[in-house]
Amino acid sequence: MAEIAVTGLGLLTPAGAGVDATWRRVCEGGSTVAATHADLAGLRVDFCCAIPELDMSGLGRRTVYRLDRFTRLALLAAREALADSGLDAASWDGARVGVVMGCGLGGAATWEKQHARLLERGPAAVSPLLLPMMLPNMVAGEVALAFGARGPGCVTSTACASGATAISVARDLLTSHQCDVVIAGGTESLNTPLIVTGFANLGALSTRCGDPAGASRPFDADRDGFVMAEAAGILVLERAADAAARRRRPRALLVGCGSSNDAHHPTAPHPEARGAREALHKALDDAGFAAGDVDHVNAHGTATLLNDTMEAKAISAVLPDGPPVTSTKGVLGHSLGATGAVEAALTVLAIEHSTIPPTANLDSPDPAVDLNFVTKTALHQPVRAALSNSFGFGGYNVVLAFRAV
Incomplete structure (x- = not known):
């Protein structure tokens, strides 16, 4: 494609x-x-x-x-x-x-x-x-x-x-x-x-x-x-x-998209992250990425009890190598229908600047959530491939895959 x-x-x-x-x-x-x-x-x-x-x-x-x-x-x-x-x-x-x-x-x-x-x-x-x-x-x-x-x-x-x-x-x-x-x-x-x-x-x-x-x-x-x-x-x-x-160098390339629906509950995510895992796999396959290729995940990370636990399960299961994870909602809050686009833009900037922003207010990670979080200060490292996760009421799951030019 x-x-x-x-x-x-x-x-x-x-x-x-x-x-x-x-x-x-x-x-x-x-x-x-x-x-x-x-x-x-x-x-x-x-x-x-x-x-x-x-x-x-x-x-x-x-x-x-x-x-x-x-x-x-x-x-x-x-x-x-x-x-x-x-x-x-x-x-x-x-x-x-x-x-x-x-x-x-x-x-x-x-x-x-x-x-x-x-x-x-x-x-x-x-x-x-x-x-x-x-x-x-x-x-x-x-x-x-x-x-x-x-x-x-x-x-x-x-x-x-x-x-x-x-x-x-x-x-x-x-x-x-x-x-x-x-x-x-x-x-x-x-x-x-x-x-x-x-x-x-x-x-x-x-x-x-x-x-x-x-x-x-x-x-x-x-x-x-x-x-x-x-x-x-x-x-x-x-x-x-x-x-x-037209000799315009892109900021980054959008190379994959994965979508699914939990078909589980009007507002609660699937407890075993069934739909989120499916969307992650689809995005990886569409982009031609192996799990180990992913250098960064911009998590949906809403700070709700159910979402964060579900999302951590999905990331851990699909990306076992533990790429750096951040949620920018600690800084920006949750802008609902806009948040997937805002976070896609921030994922592009992470690739462009070789910088992964920190997750604000993540002082004591939930023991049930075992991910490689970026906290306190930004992490400066090459970001060649990255994913941006978005989930919504109704069971919607969308994962966008970007890579460096």
Whole structure:
């Protein structure tokens, strides 16, 4: 199968605006959790990881007004990714450019705000922009509109694997020659009272309100749930031969994808990691990697009791040589539908910089979790082949395989 070049990256995360700001903070290993977020005051969980104040004036006042935050984040990240790729949207053949975005829910903030208006002031107060603002599919449409991408477009919704699923679908569009370029990634902004309360009542969130900076603890014995976050991650993907033809050196190559479903439980992963192991094997086979070839695993690592135990079983079983493992959710929190794309981008950067970031707050690894974790400080070593794991409610498992150029 054709190798796919990653020629552009764009990131907006709680670590900052842009790839460089995010990479620097992730390598430093410091938490980005904001204590007592204003929108969450008084709730059982009142903290989250939020993107620092953004300058959105470049999008135009009218665009900012009519779009929910999750779409604005995607547009800004896509701008950075396209600039990074060296492609010119003004001169490309838009019919050969696709857009695939991952998003778990869509415009929840708009939904909650407009529902409150309905209850308080009646139907006339509800914005006519409600549906185009909140529908998750609109993010791919808005990115296509902004950059004249007239090829295939869609939004994937596989919960917390959505961003990784989008990248996998984008690869299929390129290898089948339906597109020459695909703008792919994920976006999510769900730090809202209703959504945070829903996850908290489900028992998925950390309730460490007295120590929010230490709340996201992937694989730690003292973990008690994930920390909500918002983010957008965008990759510009092309066939490697096309990138070479325009003399563009890729940041890394996407060489394999593996997907599966647990078919086990709506929210709990399979206890023996059946689906996760299957996805890992598929990704290795697709990439042509032997287990011993893998130099790094960017783990899903949510800091929930069930996920981390399950994922550790899968990694140990499929990769017995013990490659260095990290979870960047200790720094960035869990951005749900965006996280698979954000972590794919960070895996590309690990390859490019020969650096594996540490797992923040991993002070005492769970005795039941036996992996070669990177902790405290970044590990500097060649990363020739790496995997990025993503798992989601509904039993979705997606593993992306990257290698150095």
